[in-house]
Amino acid sequence: MAEEKKGFFKGLVDKMTGTACPALSDAPPPDEPKEEKRPGFFERLKSGLSKTHENLIGRIDTLLLGKKRIDADTLEELEEILIMADIGVPTAVELVRTLEQRLKRNELQDADTLKSALKEEILARLAKHCAPLDTGGHAPFVIMVIGVNGVGKTTTIGKLACRFATEGKKVLLAAGDTFRAAAAEQLEIWGKRAGSDVIRYQEGADPSAVAFDACRAAVARECDILMIDTAGRLHTKVNLMEEMKKIRRILGREIPGAPHETLLVLDATTGQNAVSQAKLFKEAASVSGIALTKLDGTAKGGIVVAVSNEFKIPVRYIGVGESAEDLREFDPAQFVEALFQ
Numbered sequence: 001m002a003e004e005k006k007g008f009f010k011g012l013v014d015k016m017t018g019t020a021c022p023a024l025s026d027a028p029p030p031d032e033p034k035e036e037k038r039p040g041f042f043e044r045l046k047s048g049l050s051k052t053h054e055n056l057i058g059r060i061d062t063l064l065l066g067k068k069r070i071d072a073d074t075l076e077e078l079e080e081i082l083i084m085a086d087i088g089v090p091t092a093v094e095l096v097r098t099l100e101q102r103l104k105r106n107e108l109q110d111a112d113t114l115k116s117a118l119k120e121e122i123l124a125r126l127a128k129h130c131a132p133l134d135t136g137g138h139a140p141f142v143i144m145v146i147g148v149n150g151v152g153k154t155t156t157i158g159k160l161a162c163r164f165a166t167e168g169k170k171v172l173l174a175a176g177d178t179f180r181a182a183a184a185e186q187l188e189i190w191g192k193r194a195g196s197d198v199i200r201y202q203e204g205a206d207p208s209a210v211a212f213d214a215c216r217a218a219v220a221r222e223c224d225i226l227m228i229d230t231a232g233r234l235h236t237k238v239n240l241m242e243e244m245k246k247i248r249r250i251l252g253r254e255i256p257g258a259p260h261e262t263l264l265v266l267d268a269t270t271g272q273n274a275v276s277q278a279k280l281f282k283e284a285a286s287v288s289g290i291a292l293t294k295l296d297g298t299a300k301g302g303i304v305v306a307v308s309n310e311f312k313i314p315v316r317y318i319g320v321g322e323s324a325e326d327l328r329e330f331d332p333a334q335f336v337e338a339l340f341q
């Protein structure tokens with residue numbers, strides 16, 4: 001109870017001093033519908049995806065310009081465009097096969113019907129593997145966040161902490177990236193914004209010890225969510241995977257079923273590299289969800305489709321910027337709309 005009060009009080013102070021998640025605590029502008037900041041996010045998503053839009057829809061428009069009818073050659077060229085837009089070879093081939101069948105059934109008369117068929121097929125694939133993260137089943141619900149350096153792990157944890165805090169959840173963060181002191185400092189800044197405590201050790205400490213302490217603290221403090229940041233040095237791939245396994249073991253030993261979510265963070269700007277990373281981590285770390293960051297300003301947004309369709313792991317969140325409000329639950333219909341509009 002005392003903790004609750006402290007959390008509330010701290011939240012109040014942060015609000016007054018402007019250190020609480022500014023974007024999340026801001027009132028919506030008067031002309032925006034109250035309950036959702038969604039239109040704002042949709043616009044940001046749309047402008048973030050504008051390069052991908054140019055890369056994909058722009059090229060499709062050029063391909064179809066002046067075409068009286070759609071034929072097999074058109075679809076072959078479309079396949080190339082899909083691959084260039086980072087939708088990935090397997091998914092591009094699959095999409096075009098489906099469109100060929102539609103063509104045979106005379107369903108694709110012109111550019112518009114082709115584009116809306118493509119949109120439908122992409123949405124169907126995204127929707128099939130979509131599942132929002134449900135943290136309700138366990139307390140504390142333990143989220144282990146993994147991924148290579150620089151993809152946005154710490155930032156995503158910070159944004160999520162803000163998000164959970166606005167839902168009234170008590171969040172604890174663990175600075176498991178002990179490799180760089182700056183990583184723990186960065187997490188503490190986010191912790192302050194979100195009103196969440198951070199368990200941190202000195203630089204170079206054993207991340208498993210941090211995880212162990214964090215579990216004990218999360219249980220003792222009756223937290224709803226525990227998020228564990230991890231290091232992502234890829235040049236020591238084997239060690240990294242071993243370290244992750246060790247952390248997992250500790251978590252599972254301390255809290256039944258933990259980690260309840262292993263969230264892999266991927267940087268959309270890296271395109272097919274993100275696909276390779278997903279492959280690597282899926283095999284080694286039982287990834288249960290994906291967060292795709294930096295969808296703002298990249299031409300490689302097609303990667304969302306590739307990752308979701310190839311790995312059959314739900315994309316939980318997408319990031320379109322650096323502030324707390326720029327992380328949202330992945331909504332396939334909204335994404336496809338923003339991409340095609």
Ligand SMILES: Nc1nc2c(ncn2[C@@H]2O[C@H](COP(=O)(O)OP(=O)(O)O)[C@@H](O)[C@H]2O)c(=O)[nH]1
Pocket residue numbers: 147148149150151152153154155156186232265293294295296318319320321322326
């Ligand atoms: N533009 C943009 N930048 C992001 C996004 N997510 C993270 N970043 C930035 O990416 C950089 C690396 O993020 P960080 O969380 O430190 O990565 P980590 O090494 O995986 O923990 C930071 O400068 C973040 O602000 C995003 O969705 N969009």
Ligand SMILES: [Mg+2]
Pocket residue numbers: 153154155177183229
């Ligand atoms: Mg980090």
